Amino acid sequence: MLTHWAVMPTRLPLVLRRCHACASGSFRPYGKFRVNANHKLLDAWLLALCTGCGDTTKLTVLERAHVRSVPPELLERMHDNDPALAAGLLQDGVVLRRNHVALDWTGAWRLDTGGDTHPDREAVDVSVRFGARIPVRPLRLIADGFGLSRAGTERLLAEGNLVSATRLTGRVTGDFGFLLKR
Numbered sequence: 001m002l003t004h005w006a007v008m009p010t011r012l013p014l015v016l017r018r019c020h021a022c023a024s025g026s027f028r029p030y031g032k033f034r035v036n037a038n039h040k041l042l043d044a045w046l047l048a049l050c051t052g053c054g055d056t057t058k059l060t061v062l063e064r065a066h067v068r069s070v071p072p073e074l075l076e077r078m079h080d081n082d083p084a085l086a087a088g089l090l091q092d093g094v095v096l097r098r099n100h101v102a103l104d105w106t107g108a109w110r111l112d113t114g115g116d117t118h119p120d121r122e123a124v125d126v127s128v129r130f131g132a133r134i135p136v137r138p139l140r141l142i143a144d145g146f147g148l149s150r151a152g153t154e155r156l157l158a159e160g161n162l163v164s165a166t167r168l169t170g171r172v173t174g175d176f177g178f179l180l181k182r
Helices: 072-079 083-090 093-099 138-146 150-159
Strands: 002-009 014-016 026-038 041-050 056-066 102-104 109-112 123-130 176-181
Touching: 002 138, 026 056, 026 072, 026 083, 041 083, 056 093, 072 083, 083 093, 109 138, 123 138, 138 150, 138 176
Parallel strands: 002 123
Antiparallel strands: 002 109, 014 026, 014 102, 026 041, 041 056, 123 176
């Protein structure tokens, strides 16, 4: 029987960037945008607050873009401060590279196992789905989902009782599945 787990974001991740005012290393995006027009050119930023001093930083989304090249729906969503748009832009590698930032997902996600954490079956087939591109260690997910220690999960992997087509050591950001034999 196939069991479905879901890794879901609970809030926006922290943006790792050095604050110029207090030397803090992280900012909390809160889903607000600033859009500026200069004749027919648009600039748009996603705003984030320093976790140390509360100072604001701007993450560039659009830079000197011609008004006609920006889809009206995107502009409307920025004016409405759409939180889903903010979450999507934080997942965009182009935006992250342009602003020279990284994301910290610590404490910003949860694992939904559907309540069946201690099955009594001989083998458990689990499909893990991600609600966002959250980098997590599969062995940590498996340990948390079944209430095992990480050392116990590593032992199951070494003994061949934990099988997956995806490499279970390291980090993953996409859907995967595994089979746990008891």
